[in-house]
Amino acid sequence: MVKFFQHTFAYDHPWENVSYAFWLRYPNPFASHVLCADVIDRSINDDGVLTTTRLVLKQGKLPKWFPQQFVKNSEAYVIEESLVDPKTMRMVTRTRNLNHVRIMQVEETQTITPHPVNPDMTTVKTEARIISKFGWGMAQRIEMFGESNFSKNTAKARQGMKHILQMIREKRLRERMGFMQPQTA
Amino acid sequence: MSSSIGTECTDLKQKYDTCFNKWYSEKFLKGDTTPECEDLFKDYKACVMVALKEKQIDTLLADARKESPFPPPSSSSNSEA
Numbered sequence: 001m002v003k004f005f006q007h008t009f010a011y012d013h014p015w016e017n018v019s020y021a022f023w024l025r026y027p028n029p030f031a032s033h034v035l036c037a038d039v040i041d042r043s044i045n046d047d048g049v050l051t052t053t054r055l056v057l058k059q060g061k062l063p064k065w066f067p068q069q070f071v072k073n074s075e076a077y078v079i080e081e082s083l084v085d086p087k088t089m090r091m092v093t094r095t096r097n098l099n100h101v102r103i104m105q106v107e108e109t110q111t112i113t114p115h116p117v118n119p120d121m122t123t124v125k126t127e128a129r130i131i132s133k134f135g136w137g138m139a140q141r142i143e144m145f146g147e148s149n150f151s152k153n154t155a156k157a158r159q160g161m162k163h164i165l166q167m168i169r170e171k172r173l174r175e176r177m178g179f180m181q182p183q184t185a
Numbered sequence: 186m187s188s189s190i191g192t193e194c195t196d197l198k199q200k201y202d203t204c205f206n207k208w209y210s211e212k213f214l215k216g217d218t219t220p221e222c223e224d225l226f227k228d229y230k231a232c233v234m235v236a237l238k239e240k241q242i243d244t245l246l247a248d249a250r251k252e253s254p255f256p257p258p259s260s261s262s263n264s265e266a
Contacts, residue, residue, distance in 0.1 A: 020209060023205070024206065035188075036190045038190050039198075039226070039230070040233070040250075042205075048216075053250065055246060077245065079246065079249050083255050084213075086213060096249075099242075109254070
């Protein structure tokens with residue numbers, strides 16, 4: 001069994017800021033489970049597309065009913081591969097966990113593009129696949145846990161992004177004010 | 186800024202991140218795609234690679250990267266930013 005999840009959301013911020021916020025999003029008050037994040041590789045191709053691979057370490061959460069003896073520690077390594085095309089204003093990110101994959105593998109793809117109608121807004125399309133190969137007749141229960149946890153986490157991730165986006169907006173505003181001051185003085 | 190998996194690499198990471206963030210927001214997004222911060226990245230990456238080996242996740246990562254979602258960049262283009 002596999003669970004699929006799809007969701008589209010719009011931020012009230014322009015694409016440049018959302019794409020920038022993606023790199024700034026850790027740490028934020030809604031991501032205390034993120035322990036560290038590293039850039040493993042980064043390159044730009046001839047078309048000016050930026051490709052990045054990051055490794056993120058997260059503190060996982062196991063449901064109470066899960067037999068704890070199967071998991072030595074609940075830290076999860078997550079690989080995050082992304083590409084950004086500033087010309088077409090398109091950012092695609094794909095993340096998946098590297099360990100604990102037999103218990104549960106979560107693969108998430110996000111496509112970040114300017115809102116089709118309002119250019120001051122940004123659309124984020126999230127697609128995820130949750131699969132458990134765990135035995136003991138527990139795979140389905142794990143997938144259901146994964147699914148409900150995934151939507152909770154998506155909401156939290158959005159709060160984190162909004163927090164960073166607000167900081168970017170305030171910084172830009174301050175810069176503009178600072179720039180204008182000499183003229184108004 | 187988030188810390189690095191190798192505690193000893195966090196300083197190098199923050200130096201690189203600062204450079205990248207500035208380049209990304211002030212140049213890259215504005216259409217100037219000439220890579221910068223390459224030397225800082227080289228030092229930072231070398232440090233992280235040692236940390237990954239120590240934690241024995243280097244092979245796990247290498248295996249995972251074999252099935253990259255995005256095709257590798259076309260022939261003559263693998264300059265690191």
